[in-house]
Amino acid sequence: MKIKIQIYAIIIVMMCFKTPSIAQQQTQDLLRGGAADANTLVQDYMAPFGKSFGAALNEGWYNTAKTHSFPFFDATLYWNWALVPTMDDNFTIPYLNHLQSANPANTTSPTIAGGTNNGPTMNVIVENPLTGRDTVITHFQMPGGLNLKLMSLPIAQLTVGLLHGTDVSIRYMPQYNIPGSIDAKVNLWGIGLKHDIKQYIPFLSAVPIDISIQAGYTSFTSSADLDLQPDAGAIQTGAIYNNQKIEFDVNSFTANLIISKKLPMFTFYGSVGYETSSSKLNVLGTYPVTILNNSGQAQIMDITDPVKLNFSGVQGIKANLGIRYRFTILTLHADYTVSQYSGISTGLGVDIDLK
Numbered sequence: 001m002k003i004k005i006q007i008y009a010i011i012i013v014m015m016c017f018k019t020p021s022i023a024q025q026q027t028q029d030l031l032r033g034g035a036a037d038a039n040t041l042v043q044d045y046m047a048p049f050g051k052s053f054g055a056a057l058n059e060g061w062y063n064t065a066k067t068h069s070f071p072f073f074d075a076t077l078y079w080n081w082a083l084v085p086t087m088d089d090n091f092t093i094p095y096l097n098h099l100q101s102a103n104p105a106n107t108t109s110p111t112i113a114g115g116t117n118n119g120p121t122m123n124v125i126v127e128n129p130l131t132g133r134d135t136v137i138t139h140f141q142m143p144g145g146l147n148l149k150l151m152s153l154p155i156a157q158l159t160v161g162l163l164h165g166t167d168v169s170i171r172y173m174p175q176y177n178i179p180g181s182i183d184a185k186v187n188l189w190g191i192g193l194k195h196d197i198k199q200y201i202p203f204l205s206a207v208p209i210d211i212s213i214q215a216g217y218t219s220f221t222s223s224a225d226l227d228l229q230p231d232a233g234a235i236q237t238g239a240i241y242n243n244q245k246i247e248f249d250v251n252s253f254t255a256n257l258i259i260s261k262k263l264p265m266f267t268f269y270g271s272v273g274y275e276t277s278s279s280k281l282n283v284l285g286t287y288p289v290t291i292l293n294n295s296g297q298a299q300i301m302d303i304t305d306p307v308k309l310n311f312s313g314v315q316g317i318k319a320n321l322g323i324r325y326r327f328t329i330l331t332l333h334a335d336y337t338v339s340q341y342s343g344i345s346t347g348l349g350v351d352i353d354l355k
Contacts, residue, residue, distance in 0.1 A: 037096040043309050045143075046281065048088040048113035050250060052151035054277025054313035055082035055341035057190070057218040057252040060155055061169065063324045063333035064267050065210035065260035067196045068161025068353050074331070075158050076349030082151040082341045089114035089145070098125050102139060114145035130296045155188070155218075161353070165196030171218060184224035192216030194258075208261070214271075215255040223247045230288030234298035237288070244285035252277035252313070256320070267324040275339060277313030314340045326351065 060078035068074070093099075093107045101107050102121040109119030119142025128135040159169040171190035194214040198204050204211070226244035230236055256273030284305050293299040322335020322345070331349040336342070 037099050038307055039309055040094060040096060041099075042281065042307060043311065044091040044094070045109075045111055046309075047091075047311055048084050048111050048148065049151075050279035050281075050311040051088070051277070051313050052082040052084050052113070052148070052341055053153070053220065053250050054252045054279060055275070055339065055343055056080045056151045056153040057155075057220060057250060058216070058254040058275045058277065058314070058318075059153075059337060059343045059345040060157065060347065061192050061216045061254065062194060062214055062256075062258060062269070062271075063322060063331065063335070063347065063349075064262070064269055065194075065196075065212040065258040066262065066267075067165045067167045067194055067210075067212060068159065070161045070163050072353040073158060073160040074349050074351035074353070075156075076331070076347045076351075078155045078157060078345055078347040080153045080155060081344045082153075083343060084113045084149055084151065084341065093120070093122075093142070099123070100125060109142040110145040112145050113148040116144040116147055118142060118144045126292055128296060129292060129294050155190075157190075159194075165199055165212075167194040168192070169194070169216065184222065186220070186222040188218065188220045190216060190218030210258075210260045210262070212258050213256070214258055214273075216253070218252045220250040221247070222249065226283070226285065228287050230300045231290050231298065234288075234290050234300045235293070237300050237302055239286060239288070239302050241286055241288060244283075244287060247282045247284065248279070249281075250277060250279040250313070254318075265326055267326070269320075269322050269324065269335070271320040273318055273320070274316070275318050276315045279311040279313055281307065281309045281311070283307035316340050 059080035059082065063076070088111055090108050091111050093101060093109055099122045102123050106120040110117070121139055121141050123136045124138045124140070125134045125136055127133070155171050156173065157169055157171045159167050161167055169192035171188065173188040175185050175187045192215060194212050196210070196212050198211040224246050226246055228244055229241060252275070254273055254275040256271040258269060258271040260267055260269035282305070286302050286304050287306055289301045289303050290298050291301050316339065318337050318339030320335055320337045322333060324331055324333035329350050329352055331351050332347070334344070334346045336344055
């Protein structure tokens with residue numbers, strides 16, 4: 001006997017610095033049609049979040065091409081924004097195994113970045129073992145989005161000058177527990193290098209500009225406990241569901257050629273470069289799944305680790321223009337990046353150097 005299963009609810013939690021409980025509510029119905037359909041829907045729905053988060057992690061890193069003298073440094077709080085393009089506000093619901101739009105003419109639904117109105121009504125279909133026919137056993141509406149036009153991300157960074165015109169930059173945020181109704185944790189770290197290449201170009205030695213190359217890698221990890229309990233109206237297995245959790249991780253990398261011009265109080269800088277990112281979402285643990293048994297009764301079946309997704313992120317060429325203002329040791333900067341997910345970076349820092 002072939003039994004098609006239905007997952008009634010597995011909560012997808014978005015790991016960010018705000019509104020995790022809102023995202024729980026927005027996405028909880030995406031997994032009603034079983035694990036295979038869940039992976040497809042969650043990937044399409046969540047894709048803009050992973051891309052915008054990866055793009056925001058690649059922002060910042062520098063506000064001048066000039067490197068520090070050893071052992072001087074700057075400490076800067078960057079605030080990065082990634083802009084979500086309008087084209088990623090919606091997606092077309094693909095063919096699924098156990099889910100069908102109640103209106104076949106309406107298969108467009110918001111992504112997490114889209115509008116807050118719900119998407120189309122979806123029928124959940126299972127095979128009735130008594131008749132052998134596909135049967136609609138329930139329905140739900142595709143969730144709306146969070147109207148996510150900007151992904152905002154603060155990053156603290158320390159940059160220290162080494163020898164031979166080289167800087168090393170370190171980003172770090174210790175594990176942080178997000179307050180609220182869920183047990184959620186986030187962690188961030190990154191490392192970058194910047195190296196002065198003007199020193200290798202003799203005919204530029206008298207030109208009053210700075211030229212450097214830079215590369216940086218950032219890792220963001222997060223996890224949250226889940227609490228999905230079985231449908232009270234179904235035959236129970238007696239299992240205990242206390243090992244449920246979700247993980248959302250993002251890795252990003254960028255490499256850039258930077259040119260800057262220093263004036264008495266202002267520095268103008270620009271760059272061209274390449275960026276890439278990827279993200280991963282796992283729903284781990286044991287979850288109660290409702291099926292129809294041979295008698296047509298609702299019965300619980302336990303499944304393990306139902307969702308494991310790898311998202312492709314931003315990838316491609318980017319260009320950047322910015323300006324920095326310095327007053328004694330304090331610096332303020334702002335820049336704009338043109339890329340697949342364009343972005344803005346602003347920052348406030350303390351810069352200690354003899355140059």
